Amino acid sequence: MIIGAVEAGGTKFVCGIGNEKGEVFERISFPTEQPEKTLAQVVEYFRDKQIESLGIGSFGPINIDRSSPQYGNVTTTPKPGWSNFPVLTELKKSIDVPIGWDTDVNAAALGEATWGAAQGSDSCLYYTIGTGVGVGVYAEGRMVHGLVHPEGGHVLTRRHPDDTYGGKCPYHGDCLEGMAAGPAIEARWKVKGSELPVDHPAWEMEAFYIGEALISAILLLSPKKIILGGGVMHQMQLFPLIRDHVRNGLKGYVASSALEEGGIDNYIVPPGLGDNAGLCGSIALGLRAYEESQQR
Amino acid sequence: MIIGAVEAGGTKFVCGIGNEKGEVFERISFPTEQPEKTLAQVVEYFRDKQIESLGIGSFGPINIDRSSPQYGNVTTTPKPGWSNFPVLTELKKSIDVPIGWDTDVNAAALGEATWGAAQGSDSCLYYTIGTGVGVGVYAEGRMVHGLVHPEGGHVLTRRHPDDTYGGKCPYHGDCLEGMAAGPAIEARWKVKGSELPVDHPAWEMEAFYIGEALISAILLLSPKKIILGGGVMHQMQLFPLIRDHVRNGLKGYVASSALEEGGIDNYIVPPGLGDNAGLCGSIALGLRAYEESQQR
Numbered sequence: 001m002i003i004g005a006v007e008a009g010g011t012k013f014v015c016g017i018g019n020e021k022g023e024v025f026e027r028i029s030f031p032t033e034q035p036e037k038t039l040a041q042v043v044e045y046f047r048d049k050q051i052e053s054l055g056i057g058s059f060g061p062i063n064i065d066r067s068s069p070q071y072g073n074v075t076t077t078p079k080p081g082w083s084n085f086p087v088l089t090e091l092k093k094s095i096d097v098p099i100g101w102d103t104d105v106n107a108a109a110l111g112e113a114t115w116g117a118a119q120g121s122d123s124c125l126y127y128t129i130g131t132g133v134g135v136g137v138y139a140e141g142r143m144v145h146g147l148v149h150p151e152g153g154h155v156l157t158r159r160h161p162d163d164t165y166g167g168k169c170p171y172h173g174d175c176l177e178g179m180a181a182g183p184a185i186e187a188r189w190k191v192k193g194s195e196l197p198v199d200h201p202a203w204e205m206e207a208f209y210i211g212e213a214l215i216s217a218i219l220l221l222s223p224k225k226i227i228l229g230g231g232v233m234h235q236m237q238l239f240p241l242i243r244d245h246v247r248n249g250l251k252g253y254v255a256s257s258a259l260e261e262g263g264i265d266n267y268i269v270p271p272g273l274g275d276n277a278g279l280c281g282s283i284a285l286g287l288r289a290y291e292e293s294q295q296r
Numbered sequence: 297m298i299i300g301a302v303e304a305g306g307t308k309f310v311c312g313i314g315n316e317k318g319e320v321f322e323r324i325s326f327p328t329e330q331p332e333k334t335l336a337q338v339v340e341y342f343r344d345k346q347i348e349s350l351g352i353g354s355f356g357p358i359n360i361d362r363s364s365p366q367y368g369n370v371t372t373t374p375k376p377g378w379s380n381f382p383v384l385t386e387l388k389k390s391i392d393v394p395i396g397w398d399t400d401v402n403a404a405a406l407g408e409a410t411w412g413a414a415q416g417s418d419s420c421l422y423y424t425i426g427t428g429v430g431v432g433v434y435a436e437g438r439m440v441h442g443l444v445h446p447e448g449g450h451v452l453t454r455r456h457p458d459d460t461y462g463g464k465c466p467y468h469g470d471c472l473e474g475m476a477a478g479p480a481i482e483a484r485w486k487v488k489g490s491e492l493p494v495d496h497p498a499w500e501m502e503a504f505y506i507g508e509a510l511i512s513a514i515l516l517l518s519p520k521k522i523i524l525g526g527g528v529m530h531q532m533q534l535f536p537l538i539r540d541h542v543r544n545g546l547k548g549y550v551a552s553s554a555l556e557e558g559g560i561d562n563y564i565v566p567p568g569l570g571d572n573a574g575l576c577g578s579i580a581l582g583l584r585a586y587e588e589s590q591q592r
């Protein structure tokens with residue numbers, strides 16, 4: 001079975017094809033320009049690929065409420081031309097297969113639960129910590145949508161006692177994204193995160209903010225696995241620091257061996273799908289759209 | 297159809313019968329003693345009621361993982377006799393109908409989504425703010441379980457700038473429960489919450505803590521409705537204070553009319569089932585268990 005996948009990002013689009021095992025056969029990428037032009041490139045790419053279904057994991061905010069007339073639109077983005085653009089409707093004009101549509105991070109969570117670090121599990125959280133912070137929520141075997149869609153990158157965390165930085169989020173100042181995304185690290189330390197040494201105090205501070213967010217997420221949602229991806233998480237020394245902060249902060253309240261020493265190394269983990277996490281997520285969305293179309 | 301319901305609390309058990317419309321026909325209540333004695337009273341109550349299914353919403357922590365050998369147990373409670381007691385297994389010996397089993401707050405969320413303030417919705421959060429703080433999570437039409445079960449009463453919130461109180465949670469000190477449950481109010485102000493005047497600064501502070509938790513919950517989970525119950529929420533002046541704090545804190549980031557002035561009055565609301573919220577939740581669990589048994 002050939003499944004098409006689109007990773008629709010604000011900077012670039014990645015298109016590819018794969019199969020129901022999450023294998024990626026090929027991929028191309030091109031910069032995100034005006035929607036008409038970019039979506040025409042998507043259609044052109046898939047024209048001769050004989051895909052049986054398609055999955056799209058998109059930058060947001062997007063409308064993922066199937067009962068809404070705006071379903072499939074990008075909504076309030078500052079990106080020129082994309083605000084309220086009906087992405088899904090436009091693609092459906094030319095691509096006549098079942099199409100799965102969700103946020104890029106929900107797609108990544110689904111991909112990880114299908115073939116990656118949370119394989120076979122009915123529940124996980126997927127965080128990307130990069131230019132921004134995004135969170136995909138997969139619970140009880142379903143992507144969580146709700147009122148709009150999860151925006152867990154902007155949760156409010158406590159401040160690190162030694163931190164005087166004001167925060168970079170244009171909405172909330174010192175929310176998680178405002179304190180812990182790549183641009184916040186750069187603004188606080190006046191140097192790119194990738195140039196800070198691994199033993200710099202920046203990483204303990206970074207682990208504090210991510211850890212605080214994870215503690216509250218574990219308490220509210222009880223995910224079976226937490227996957228941390230994105231550019232900032234290339235700093236692998238963050239993983240043990242975050243795990244320690246979470247374990248110490250929970251204080252044994254949630255009785256599960258997964259959260260204890262030993263268990264937690266396998267609970268807060270990097271993406272199992274590595275660089276293919278995004279594309280595999282979209283393939284998983286496409287696979288699910290196909291399965292749903294068969295059930296009807 | 298006659299459905300049995302048990303509200304299994306740490307202080308008292310409420311048993312009742314109702315129907316598939318959420319109507320409650322009768323109820324009794326008795327104090328929670330040793331599990332053998334209390335569960336015998338439950339069995340005795342239902343003996344001649346001809347119930348077709350039963351729902352149990354229980355105090356926790358409990359095991360709600362159907363694949364676990366400990367499924368149906370109360371787990372690590374300090375309550376004498378109840379730690380690791382197999383509640384469900386014990387009841388099944390004498391009650392031979394489909395039995396639904398979940399946390400009291402998940403049951404309340406399901407009840408509110410079935411017949412109450414979130415009627416017909418596939419998503420809501422149910423908070424009880426009383427002796428402790430508990431949160432039930434209903435998302436995409438399912439109660440969220442995950443690793444253990446949601447314990448959202450213990451999320452970490454920021455401190456109110458004027459608050460010098462240290463917090464009452466034996467695990468986390470100043471988590472949400474530690475700062476905002478009834479006993480924390482009493483410890484901070486040296487008088488029971490029910491005796492504080494409605495214009496006392498305690499309520500602005502209380503709304504701050506609840507509001508902080510709701511902002512992060514809305515961002516992480518995007519629930520379609522938030523229901524606030526429990527003894528402390530009898531202070532109805534809290535509702536407008538909480539709504540204002542949430543609206544101001546989100547800063548328009550989540551684009552939904554439900555979160556704007558006007559909409560939010562209908563988004564953060566008291567339980568629609570009033571005093572029957574707990575029992576109706578258990579009836580809803582029983583109804584779901586019945587429906588599942590029919591599908592098999």
Ligand SMILES: Nc1ncnc2c1ncn2[C@@H]1O[C@H](COP(=O)(O)OP(=O)(O)O)[C@@H](O)[C@H]1O
Binds near residue numbers: 130
């Ligand atoms: N090795 C690294 N160490 C620390 N920060 C990094 C590293 N690589 C990238 N970043 C930061 O991550 C951000 C880019 O995140 P990335 O996930 O690659 O892309 P995006 O979020 O835009 O999709 C930048 O702010 C960059 O400074």
Ligand SMILES: Nc1ncnc2c1ncn2[C@@H]1O[C@H](COP(=O)(O)OP(=O)(O)O)[C@@H](O)[C@H]1O
Binds near residue numbers: 488491530
């Ligand atoms: N009207 C009220 N105003 C403020 N606090 C109240 C009120 N009624 C009860 N409480 C507080 O709520 C707590 C009891 O919560 P409740 O939901 O009634 O029971 P429980 O949580 O034990 O099931 C107590 O700490 C009590 O002080």
Ligand SMILES: [Zn+2]
Binds near residue numbers: 154176
């Ligand atoms: Zn923010």
Ligand SMILES: [Zn+2]
Binds near residue numbers: 449472473
């Ligand atoms: Zn606590």
